[in-house]
Amino acid sequence: MKIGLKQFGNLLIDYLKPQKGRVAKFAIALLASIGLQLLNPQILRNFIDTAVAGGSAQSLFIAAFLFIGVALAKQLMSIAATYYGENVAWTATNALRADLVEHCLKLDLSFHKITTPGELVERVDGDIHNLSQFFSKFSVYILGSLLLILGVIVVMFVEDWRAGMAISFFALIALSTLISLRSIAVPYWGKYRQINAEFFGFLGEQLTSIEDIRANGAKNYVMYRFYKILQRWLPTYHKARFADTILWTTTNGIFTLGYVIALALALYLWNQKAITIGTAYVFFYYTTLLSEPIEQIRNQLEDLQQAEASIYRIQDLFQVRSQLNAGGKEQLPSGALSVTLTNVSFSYSDVQGQASTSLRIKKPDIKPELILQDISFHLPPGHVLGLLGRTGSGKTTLARLLLRLYDAQSGSIRLGNVPINQTPLTNLSKHVGLVTQNVQLFQTTVRNNLTFFNENISDERIYETLKMLGLSGWLHSLPKDLDTQLGPDNSGLSAGQAQLLAFARVFLKDPGLVILDEASSRLDPTTEKLIEKAIDQLLIGHTGIIIAHRLATVQRANQILILDKGRVSEYGLREELMQDSHSRFAQLLKTGLTNLLV
Incomplete structure (x- = not known):
């Protein structure tokens, strides 16, 4: 993909306009620094001619x-330019980084x-950091x-006039040559950034599963994959740097040509008594001074090649669209909601295939495997549905659809009448x-972890909820109560305490x-009671809706729905199913839920 000047310009305008x-x-x-650079040679000429003439x-x-004063002033202007340039760069890249993070947060789970x-x-970090020079220096330095x-x-x-013609010829050759070589390294830098991303993706994956790797003796395999990535990474970097070296070599050759032209012309005019x-x-x-802006342009074009590769990848990510539409304008009613599913079918392969197409990742055409097939039920407001089924039967997927983490490929889901x-x-x-059984706690205060930064929830209500859940003792043992920061280790929370905090979130x-998705599976019997x-x-x-781990959990349910391989195996009122000795639910009550889960 070729990045046009219009796209560069739009990016600069969008993020430099606020500054x-x-x-x-x-x-x-x-510009003041440039003016002073042009002035100082005139002072030097005056000094030389005065000295030669015996002034x-x-x-x-x-x-x-x-001369010294102008040189100092030039240095001060250069320092000021660097200071303002760095401020502009960090502000612009942080704004772009924030926009990209916000965009990623809006994308659905398939992405x-x-x-x-x-x-x-x-x-979000590497590619955008690569643009810092582009934002701070590119346009103004060029x-x-x-x-x-x-x-x-x-x-x-x-x-x-002869000196003017000669220097114009030299500048034209230099600039046209550099511009013609501008994009030579772009493909290599783009590939380098992609391998960079793959490496950090691999590293993050391994670090999060370090316990499993060590416990199962998979270290050798991890190191094998590590070296395989490095074997691709270094040669790609060398190719990119070699392409940049072509620019550097060409520039030095042009400078040599410029010096030859300047010296030859000066010698000729001096012999003619013209100067x-x-x-x-x-x-x-x-002529020597002219080499500085040409070198600066070369550096900027070299940075631009890396920036162009990063801009391409950033724009590619911005072009990814969520498979979920933003929804209409109908608001859900307050209070208990009815839940109605009508012939709902869903496949992860389908939505992930769409996401990979958006990212330009080629995936083989495989017929999607339906996780849910023709699911229909109606749960009146205020009622409870007990959802049972083997692992992989589609229970958690159903919960995700109700939260619109995904959209079903067919059928309809209504909450209330909406x-x-x-x-x-x-x-x-x-x-x-x-x-769920997996609780995510964030590195912020206990209060923010409970309220998700909703300032409308009072501390009194939080205290009441934690007291009801038996967490008051734990809370008061913390050094700063609700203002205690939860660190990476969740400040010593046990799995059960963390899950109780997740319950508190829903209460608040x-x-x-x-929806309780096997939410008590990590609790010990005492905490579960x-x-x-x-x-x-x-x-x-x-x-x-209770996705059951233990039969005792669904005793409060009004309805029972049993899934088997993504289909409704049994559905009805709990009391009626209990009284029907041939029902699967009645048999489970006799044999235990374990038979269902294996």
């Missing part, structure tokens, strides 16, 4: 001090299932370098609460539909 003041100061400092010492001292966290980190080149040409024409020795020195000095895809996702998350959220009473209170006035 107009800083960009202006940056430009002023840089006064006072004139020489004045010229020398003036995150095929994209490793390490790869996302590399795209413009500044071109202005310096133009200034040198104008000054040389003023000195002598003084000071002017001859100025010719050479300006189709689930017609309510905004933000509204849906307020009315559906989920507790007060949703119309509560503690929470049974809390669950009863939680389900009062709410609709509930």
Whole structure:
């Protein structure tokens, strides 16, 4: 994919426009530095010609001090330009980084299932960091370098038209050559950034599963994969750097040509008595000075090649769209919600295939395996559904559909009288609460972990909820109560305590539909008894779906739904199924739920 100048320009405008003041100061400092660079050779010429002509010492001292003063002023302007440039770069890249993170958070789970966290980190941080020079220096430095080149040409024409023509010819050759070689390294840098992302994705995957790797003796295999990636990574980097070296070699050759032209012309004009020795020195000095902006352009083009590869990858990620639409404008009613599924079918292969197409990842055409097939049931408001089935039967998938983490390929889901895809996702998350067996706690305060940063939930309500769940003692043992920071180790929470905190979240959220996905499976019998009473209170006035791990958990259910290989194996009122000796549920009550799970 070729990145056009329009796309570069749009990116610069979008993220530099809010910083107009800083960009202006940056430009002023840089342009002032350029002006001072053009001035100093004139002072040097005056000094040389005065010395050759036997001028006064006072004139020489004045010229020398003036030269030093201009040089110092030039350095101060360069420092100011660097300062403002770095500020502009960090602000712009942080804004782009924030936009990219927000975009990724809006993407559905099908995207995150095929994209490793390490790869996302590399795209959000590595690729964007690669643009810092592009944002801070590219446009102004390129413009500044071109202005310096133009200034040198104008000054040389003023000195002598032949010198102006010669320096113009040299600048034209230099710039046209560099521009023609601009994109030579882009493909290699793009491939390098991709391998970079794969490496960090691999590293993140291994670090999160370090216990399993060590416990099962998989270290050798991990190191094998590690070296395989490195074997691809280093040669790609060498190719990219070699392509950059072509630019460097070409530039040095051009500089040599420029010096030859300047010296030959100065010698010719001096022999013709057309210029003084000071002017001859100025010719050479300006030619040498001209090498600086050309070198700057070369550096910027070299950075641009890496930036172009990163921009391509960033734009590619921005173009990925969630498979879920944003929903309509219908708001879910408050209070308990009815749940109605009509002929719902779903396949992970289908949605992940769509996501991989968006990412331009080629996947073989495989007929999607349906995880759920023609699921239909109606759960009245305030009732509880006990959802049973073997591992892999589709229980958790059903919960994900009710949260719209995915959309079903066929059929309809309604909460209350509202189709689930017609309510905004933000509204849906307020009315559906989920507790799973895997609890994610964040590195922030206990209060924020419980309320998910909802400031409308009072501390009194939090204390009441934790007291009901038997966590008051644990809370008061913390050094700063609700303001205690939970660290990477969750501040010593046991698995059961962490899950109780997850229950507390749902209590505080007060949703119309509560889904418990084997939420008590990690609790010891004592803690489970503690929470049974809390669950009863939680389900009062709410609709509930309990994905059962133990039969005791579904004793409070009004309805029972048993899934088998993604299909409804049995569905009905719990009391009726209990009384039917031929029902599968009645047999489970006799033999135990274990028979269902194997």
